[in-house]
Amino acid sequence: MTWSDGYVTDLNYTFGYYPELNPAMLRLACLCHGVAMPGGDAPTYLELGFGQGISINVHAAGSEGTFWGTDFNPAHAAGARELAAASGAGIRLLEDSFEDLAARDDLPDFDIIALHGVWSWVSDANRRLIKDVIRRRLRPGGIAYISYNCLPGWAPIVPIRHLMAVYRDRGPRGAGVNGMISGAKAFVEEVARADTGSFRDSSLMRQHLEILGRQGPAYLAHEYLNADWHLESISDLVLSLDEAKLTYVGSARLLDGVDAIHLGDEGRKLVSRIDDAVMRETVRDHLVNRRFRADIFVKGARRLSGPERRDLWHDHAFVLSVPAVDVPKRIPCALGEAELHAERYDPVIEALAEDGYRAKTLGELLERPQLRDRRSQDLAEALTILVGAGLASPARPPSxxxxxxxxxxxxxxxxxxxxxxxxxxxxxxxxxxxxxxxxxxxxxxxxxxxxxxxxxxxxxxxxxxxxxxxxxxxxxxxxxxxxxxxxxxxxxxxxxxxxxxxxxxxxxxxx
Ligand SMILES: C[S@@+](CC[C@H](N)C(=O)[O-])C[C@H]1O[C@@H](n2cnc3c(N)ncnc32)[C@H](O)[C@@H]1O
Incomplete structure (x- = not known):
C-alpha cells in the first residue's frame, strides 16, 4: 500500500461547499434536537478529510473559533492552504493521514469534529483511527458530525459498483485514471446491454445506470473506484460509535425529521408510534429509501430545558440565503415536491428580505406587522423548513x-x-x-x-x-x-x- 491506502488520489476531489458543516448550522441542528453545543460562538473545530478545503476555509473566514483540519492528499492540502493564506484565518491545515493525526500530541480538545464524505470511503482501520481521535480529542459535551452512504437506498447499486471495481482490479491497465473511469463506465454499460438478468430484473439498477452516465470523473472516482466503500445503517453506526462514547443526537439535515413533507399518512402514523429515536430513523430511512445520511452525535449530551430552548429560539437570528424572488413555491421532498404555502411562508420571506436582507432574530420577526399573529413555535417551524431547504441560514452580527x-x-x-x-x-x-x-x-x-x-x-x-x-x-x-x-x-x-x-x-x- 502507498500513503493513499487504496484511496483514489490521482484525481483531486470536487470544489464542493457543504453548509451542514457550518458551526452555526450544527448549533441550530442541536437546538432543534434539544441538545446544547459547547464552545459558544467560538468553537474549537476539526474537519477530517477536508478535500479541496472550501468548506473549512469559508467557515474559518466567516465564523469565530479555532479551526483545524487534515487531508493526506498533498494537492488538497496545498490548495486549501492557499485559500487560508488569502483569508488570513490562521487555520491549522495539516497534511496528516488519520493515522498520523491520531499519533500527534499537540491536538487541542475540540468542541466539534466533522467529517463529510469520508466515513464510507475509507478502510475499517481508518474508521477505527477516526473513532480513536474522537474518543480522545472530542471534549465532553462536544459533537461529531458524520455523513455516510446508508442502506437501504444504496443496496441496488452494490452490483454496479462491484462490476466497476472488478474492471478497476482486473481490466486493461495503462490508460491512466481517466481512462480507467471511462473504461469502467463503458464496461458496466456493455454488461447491462447484453440482455442481462441482473439489470432486467432491477429497474433501480437500470435507473442508476442512467444517472451514472451523467456524473463527472472526479465524483465517479471517489464514489465507485476507491478500494473501500462501506454501507452502514444508522443503527450499526450508533453501536459502533458507542466505543467513542458518542450518543445519537439527530440528523444534521433539518428537513429529514419533518415527516409532514416526506411521508404519506401511513408512514407518518407508523413513525409517530415509535419512541426510540434510532428505530424511528431506521423506519424513516426505509420509508424514503434513503441512501445518504448526515448525523450528529454528542459525547455526553446536555439536554436543553423547555425554557432554555424557548429563549435560544427567541434570540436566534436568521437571514435569507437566496434572493427573495428565488424562493420557490415548492421544494423537493421524498414524495416529489412539497408546497411552501403562500399564507404561511410569504410573510416570513418578506420580513427576512426587509431592510436590505438584514438578519433578524425570531423575537424581532414576531414583532413585524405581517407576523404579529404568529405563535413563536409556528414561526420556528417555518424557519426550520426554510433553513432545511437551503433558503435561509442562521445568522449573527458579523465581527x-x-x-x-x-x-x-x-x-x-x-x-x-x-x-x-x-x-x-x-x-x-x-x-x-x-x-x-x-x-x-x-x-x-x-x-x-x-x-x-x-x-x-x-x-x-x-x-x-x-x-x-x-x-x-x-x-x-x-x-x-x-x-x-x-x-x-x-x-x-x-x-x-x-x-x-x-x-x-x-x-x-x-x-
Ligand atoms: C470524498 S472526499 C470528501 C472531501 C470533503 N470532505 C468534501 O466533502 O468535499 C474524502 C477526502 O478524505 C481524504 N482522505 C481519505 N483517506 C484519508 C486518510 N486516511 N487520511 C486523511 N485524509 C484522507 C481524501 O484525500 C479526500 O480529500
Whole structure:
C-alpha cells in the first residue's frame, strides 16, 4: 500500500461547499434536537478529510473559533492552504493521514469534529483511527458530525459498483485514471446491454445506470473506484460509535425529521408510534429509501430545558440565503415536491428580505406587522423548513475580524474567476457560511468594481472576457456563437444580477 491506502488520489476531489458543516448550522441542528453545543460562538473545530478545503476555509473566514483540519492528499492540502493564506484565518491545515493525526500530541480538545464524505470511503482501520481521535480529542459535551452512504437506498447499486471495481482490479491497465473511469463506465454499460438478468430484473439498477452516465470523473472516482466503500445503517453506526462514547443526537439535515413533507399518512402514523429515536430513523430511512445520511452525535449530551430552548429560539437570528424572488413555491421532498404555502411562508420571506436582507432574530420577526399573529413555535417551524431547504441560514452580527477575513477570501475567489471556474462560493460573515455565486455572477461583481452599474456595461465586460478565453455561453445545451446572442443573454442575466442578486450579496456582506 502507498500513503493513499487504496484511496483514489490521482484525481483531486470536487470544489464542493457543504453548509451542514457550518458551526452555526450544527448549533441550530442541536437546538432543534434539544441538545446544547459547547464552545459558544467560538468553537474549537476539526474537519477530517477536508478535500479541496472550501468548506473549512469559508467557515474559518466567516465564523469565530479555532479551526483545524487534515487531508493526506498533498494537492488538497496545498490548495486549501492557499485559500487560508488569502483569508488570513490562521487555520491549522495539516497534511496528516488519520493515522498520523491520531499519533500527534499537540491536538487541542475540540468542541466539534466533522467529517463529510469520508466515513464510507475509507478502510475499517481508518474508521477505527477516526473513532480513536474522537474518543480522545472530542471534549465532553462536544459533537461529531458524520455523513455516510446508508442502506437501504444504496443496496441496488452494490452490483454496479462491484462490476466497476472488478474492471478497476482486473481490466486493461495503462490508460491512466481517466481512462480507467471511462473504461469502467463503458464496461458496466456493455454488461447491462447484453440482455442481462441482473439489470432486467432491477429497474433501480437500470435507473442508476442512467444517472451514472451523467456524473463527472472526479465524483465517479471517489464514489465507485476507491478500494473501500462501506454501507452502514444508522443503527450499526450508533453501536459502533458507542466505543467513542458518542450518543445519537439527530440528523444534521433539518428537513429529514419533518415527516409532514416526506411521508404519506401511513408512514407518518407508523413513525409517530415509535419512541426510540434510532428505530424511528431506521423506519424513516426505509420509508424514503434513503441512501445518504448526515448525523450528529454528542459525547455526553446536555439536554436543553423547555425554557432554555424557548429563549435560544427567541434570540436566534436568521437571514435569507437566496434572493427573495428565488424562493420557490415548492421544494423537493421524498414524495416529489412539497408546497411552501403562500399564507404561511410569504410573510416570513418578506420580513427576512426587509431592510436590505438584514438578519433578524425570531423575537424581532414576531414583532413585524405581517407576523404579529404568529405563535413563536409556528414561526420556528417555518424557519426550520426554510433553513432545511437551503433558503435561509442562521445568522449573527458579523465581527470586524470576520468581515476582514471574508473580504480577503472573496477577493481571492474573484481574482481566480479571471483564470478558472473552480470556485463557486463567496464567504459571508453574517451566516459564517458560503454563498453560491456562479462564474458569470463573479464576473459581474468584477465589472461593477470597474464602475459598471448598467446591465449593458456588465454584459460587455463579460463578453470581452469570454472572447479573450475563446468561450461562449450555452443556451438549452446549444453554444451561442454570435456576439449579439451572447450579449442578449448576458444583458438579461446582468439585469437580474443588479436587481436581485447584488442586493442580496450585499445584505450578506459577501460583496
Ligand atoms: C470524498 S472526499 C470528501 C472531501 C470533503 N470532505 C468534501 O466533502 O468535499 C474524502 C477526502 O478524505 C481524504 N482522505 C481519505 N483517506 C484519508 C486518510 N486516511 N487520511 C486523511 N485524509 C484522507 C481524501 O484525500 C479526500 O480529500
Amino acid at each position: 470586524d475580524a470576520a468581515m476582514e477575513r471574508c473580504s480577503r477570501l472573496n477577493e481571492h475567489v474573484l481574482r481566480r474567476a479571471r483564470v478558472s471556474m473552480d470556485l463557486r462560493h463567496l464567504a459571508s460573515p453574517v451566516t459564517g457560511g458560503g454563498v453560491p455565486l456562479a462564474h458569470v455572477g463573479q464576473l459581474f461583481v468584477l465589472a461593477c468594481r470597474e464602475g459598471g452599474d448598467r446591465a449593458e456595461g456588465l454584459a460587455e465586460f463579460v463578453w470581452r472576457f469570454l472572447e479573450s478565453v475563446g468561450e461562449r455561453l450555452t443556451k438549452d445545451g446549444r453554444r451561442l456563437e454570435s456576439k449579439d446572442d451572447n450579449l442578449r443573454e448576458l444583458t438579461a442575466s446582468a439585469n437580474r444580477f443588479l436587481r436581485f442578486e447584488r442586493p442580496h450579496l450585499q445584505g450578506l456582506r459577501a460583496i
